[in-house]
Amino acid sequence: MKLSHTPVDTIVMFNRHIFVKRDDLLHPEFSGNKARKFAYFLEHEFPGVTKLIGYGSPQANSLYSMSALAKLKGWSLDFYVDHIASHIKLKPSGNYGAALANGANIISLDSLDDRGDRDTHTYIQEVVLPNETHAIFVPEGGRCEYAEFGVSKLAEEIAQWAKDSGLEHLVVFLPSGTGTTALYLNKYYVEQEINIQVLTCAAVGGSSYLIQQFTQLADNPLYHPEIVALPKKYHFGKLYPEFYEMWKTISLTGIAFELLYDPLGWMTLEHHLSLSQGDVPILYLHQGGLLGNETMLPRYIRKYGA
Structure with missing residues (x-):
């Protein structure tokens, strides 16, 4: 089960060479950032634990990875969602299936x-967890302190690759949901005094929301990565023709990318490069999540054609 030390490829985008850290090549059940976030659970024993509890979208990458983790550990998984669309129930596919x-x-x-007016997180905290004495609770997207264990190993891998490649400076770019991976990557480089800068963009909720997520994990702003924002605001999960076009463009590199985060990531990186000076090497972190394309791609095709 390959869960670390992925290769780095070089592609040409935006008329320059860009490195791609291929975490999509990790074991399919823990592809990309979920392998890093859940590494602590995979590498440690938890005597007495019989259940894993999580929440999020019914098509979240974390749902599938948590189900694989629970299966591997011999635990049950209770995963709470706000609602499940009827077409997903009728034809389970992607991460849900x-x-x-x-x-x-x-x-x-x-x-x-007994839900009342509670959101998912509040319901779990107030109703579920008080009655679960043998469970581990993982917040949405794996946003918890446990994630630092695996993400720090990823940061170390990237730093060692940069050193071996003779790169004195490097910018690591990745799109963020909860911002957990970006935060712990940057925290590692700050603490180790390594000349690697982490840039990210907010795929969910905007920059102010992302800063809140960073602060919940590390209140020292020195650990927070730089957030790059596009002039236009995009709503998470909505289908945009420019996302579809960017996805088709990056697919021409020969690397498969996912449709939820990567199009915004590459558009934001293009915007950043158009404004930045110099030619600092860029490494794009491919965070996997390709199983979600099973449901996202048909939606795009129905709306914009093949």
């Missing part, structure tokens, strides 16, 4: 009588 196949118990809050 794969998680069900792994035995995940996916619980929709809109079917529970």
